[in-house]
Amino acid sequence: MGGVGDDEPASKRMKLSSEELRHLSNGSTLKEPIVRSTRDLMARPLQSEGGEEVFGPKGIIKKVEFVRIIAKALFSLGYVKSGAHLEEESGIALHSSLVNVFMKQILEGDWEGSVVTLNNIGLTDEMTIKSACFLILEQKYFEFLDEEKVTDALKTLRTEISPLCINDSRVRELSLFIVSPSRCFSVQSPKQDTSRARSRTKLLEELQKLLPPTVMVPERRLEHLVEQALVLQRDACMFHNSLYKEISLYADHQCARDQIPSYALQILQVHTDEIWSLQFSHNGKYLASSSNDCSTIIWEVDANGVSLKHKLSGHQKPLSSVSWSPNDHQLLTCGVEEVVRRWDVSSGECLHVYKKAGLGMVSCGWSPDGNWIFSGVNDKSISMWELDGKELECWKGQRTLKISDLEITSDGKHIISICRETAILLLDREAKVERFIEEDQTITSFSLSRDNRFLLVNLLNQEIHLWSIEGDLKLVSKYRGHKRTRLIIKSCFGGLKEAFIASGSEDSLVYIWHRGTGELIEALPGHSGAVNCVSWSPANPHMLASASDDRTIRIWGLNKPSTKKKDTHSNGIHHCNGST
Amino acid sequence: MGRLFVVNLEGKVYSCKHCKIHLALVDDIVSKSFQSRHGKAYLFSKVVNVSAGEKEDRMMMTGLHTVVDIFCIGCGSIVGWKYEFAHEKGQKYKEGKSVLERFKVSGPDGSHYWVSHETHGGSDADDV
Numbered sequence: 001m002g003g004v005g006d007d008e009p010a011s012k013r014m015k016l017s018s019e020e021l022r023h024l025s026n027g028s029t030l031k032e033p034i035v036r037s038t039r040d041l042m043a044r045p046l047q048s049e050g051g052e053e054v055f056g057p058k059g060i061i062k063k064v065e066f067v068r069i070i071a072k073a074l075f076s077l078g079y080v081k082s083g084a085h086l087e088e089e090s091g092i093a094l095h096s097s098l099v100n101v102f103m104k105q106i107l108e109g110d111w112e113g114s115v116v117t118l119n120n121i122g123l124t125d126e127m128t129i130k131s132a133c134f135l136i137l138e139q140k141y142f143e144f145l146d147e148e149k150v151t152d153a154l155k156t157l158r159t160e161i162s163p164l165c166i167n168d169s170r171v172r173e174l175s176l177f178i179v180s181p182s183r184c185f186s187v188q189s190p191k192q193d194t195s196r197a198r199s200r201t202k203l204l205e206e207l208q209k210l211l212p213p214t215v216m217v218p219e220r221r222l223e224h225l226v227e228q229a230l231v232l233q234r235d236a237c238m239f240h241n242s243l244y245k246e247i248s249l250y251a252d253h254q255c256a257r258d259q260i261p262s263y264a265l266q267i268l269q270v271h272t273d274e275i276w277s278l279q280f281s282h283n284g285k286y287l288a289s290s291s292n293d294c295s296t297i298i299w300e301v302d303a304n305g306v307s308l309k310h311k312l313s314g315h316q317k318p319l320s321s322v323s324w325s326p327n328d329h330q331l332l333t334c335g336v337e338e339v340v341r342r343w344d345v346s347s348g349e350c351l352h353v354y355k356k357a358g359l360g361m362v363s364c365g366w367s368p369d370g371n372w373i374f375s376g377v378n379d380k381s382i383s384m385w386e387l388d389g390k391e392l393e394c395w396k397g398q399r400t401l402k403i404s405d406l407e408i409t410s411d412g413k414h415i416i417s418i419c420r421e422t423a424i425l426l427l428d429r430e431a432k433v434e435r436f437i438e439e440d441q442t443i444t445s446f447s448l449s450r451d452n453r454f455l456l457v458n459l460l461n462q463e464i465h466l467w468s469i470e471g472d473l474k475l476v477s478k479y480r481g482h483k484r485t486r487l488i489i490k491s492c493f494g495g496l497k498e499a500f501i502a503s504g505s506e507d508s509l510v511y512i513w514h515r516g517t518g519e520l521i522e523a524l525p526g527h528s529g530a531v532n533c534v535s536w537s538p539a540n541p542h543m544l545a546s547a548s549d550d551r552t553i554r555i556w557g558l559n560k561p562s563t564k565k566k567d568t569h570s571n572g573i574h575h576c577n578g579s580t
Numbered sequence: 581m582g583r584l585f586v587v588n589l590e591g592k593v594y595s596c597k598h599c600k601i602h603l604a605l606v607d608d609i610v611s612k613s614f615q616s617r618h619g620k621a622y623l624f625s626k627v628v629n630v631s632a633g634e635k636e637d638r639m640m641m642t643g644l645h646t647v648v649d650i651f652c653i654g655c656g657s658i659v660g661w662k663y664e665f666a667h668e669k670g671q672k673y674k675e676g677k678s679v680l681e682r683f684k685v686s687g688p689d690g691s692h693y694w695v696s697h698e699t700h701g702g703s704d705a706d707d708v
Contacts, residue, residue, distance in 0.1 A: 444585045488583045
């Protein structure tokens, strides 16, 4: 079998049936642990230093524990006979006989008996014994209440529960149940939201969590361990970008590169100057691009690809940014130190122009309910407007810079903008609290994750930093490789569960990193000028758009030889120049 | 050329002679006794809105230094150089600092500097 380092003579190894051998060779990648451990099941167990028998190639699995969790899993699967047979054959009982008695007593409601057994099981921690007693007696109390035996319940509370002298607040809550049973929806204890007793099986589960795992093996322990390994494999998989890729137990999971969009499926050539901003709508059905040519284009995304829907003209200055309304029906566009315009997506009509006398807008964003818009102003303030143009609020002072992006979290609470050369302001506008992300280098742009928990920050020194902004502000990862020396280059989150980071670059490549490991996985050539911005479709993890100084937008996708259209060029790239 | 990332300085500013982009603050001048091919040059602790060229070892008036030429990001014209590494111990204070040629920048009052006729061949100085 080509095993590494196993010197056992063949006679000691039991013969594997041909069916088992087939399973082993099917999908095995010779990654040591998985394949070899199946074979080692037949091998003689080793002796660890501690004296306990160990199991498995690394000698770190305790055999007794392993057998017990397998037995537990067999019982959970309903294979009671197999579970019992395993206990017999291995000589290792899942639970001691006392524990079995205890479990039976709980399920039968023999409260006095169970308390006695509990004290005999041999627990060392007195607090655990008391807490377990509390749970049992609490159940007794509730069952009395359910049977309307109020005096018995009261007696239990007074003479059995109270003397335990633990959890006094819960004791007080329990007494309230007698006073007004119908009204009691306890806010403090979420597990008890009716005054009825929960099932005895539930009680057993709670006790299992309380008692040490050596006494009672926790529910679903083997499943938990297996899932943990699978999740770790999936998270380490650098190319994992498809929902339907199942993870098998037979071999360590590793996707091939083919799920990462790396083929230019379309080149959109309509803008007449550099494109500086690009953004898919929330539903992925539209793409907005804005340009130095003072126009914004709304593109429509459907099964046939990306096509031009509207060209929005009206700005007198180049566009700095765009922002989709939460329901994707409207679009905000901002001219560089000019005005903010609000457009209707289906008609292409300009619905409103927002301006401030003597000042220019630098960024724009929507409130999550779509009723207000925000914009950064070139006097460093941030304004908030009603849709009809009435200015509601203005945060003055050092709130935003001329080159800053603007984001509002989807709970509407936080406004995010670059407020100083090396700092990003997170302004909680309700609590009026300010937090700052402080960097050592100048910040050039940033991007907010869809779940609002992370911020991707682009720095002057060509690094991209990932910050966690939920709770404490923490630097999580750094991404390097792209080029930035003079321009504002934007980056974004994307792919399945936003597991990837994409960025533009001054060397005309589109860079893609695996977010979790920080590894650079793609640098896509094609553009003939600096790639200023990228946007990954929120609806389609296989569609990435990039826009460049070369005036084009590239739509990147998977290499699928799918629909061939009449006007496709021989290299398979579909060009769209806006003519119908 | 893309959307330039421009840092705007506040205070008395030296800017690029051609495109007026801010380069450095008067407050950040470390020394005015430097020289370049075009005459006077100032050493600054901080310069913004420049991009750097390739690292080069250059023999200057005060010894061997590793420098990079710096270019205005707006118009690309060379405006001076930055010290990356000083080979002599006494010159270490220059590391990380940048020199702007007076000829290439407009002063805070908008003034320009004209190349004097006795330009030296050498660059550098501060001490001899």
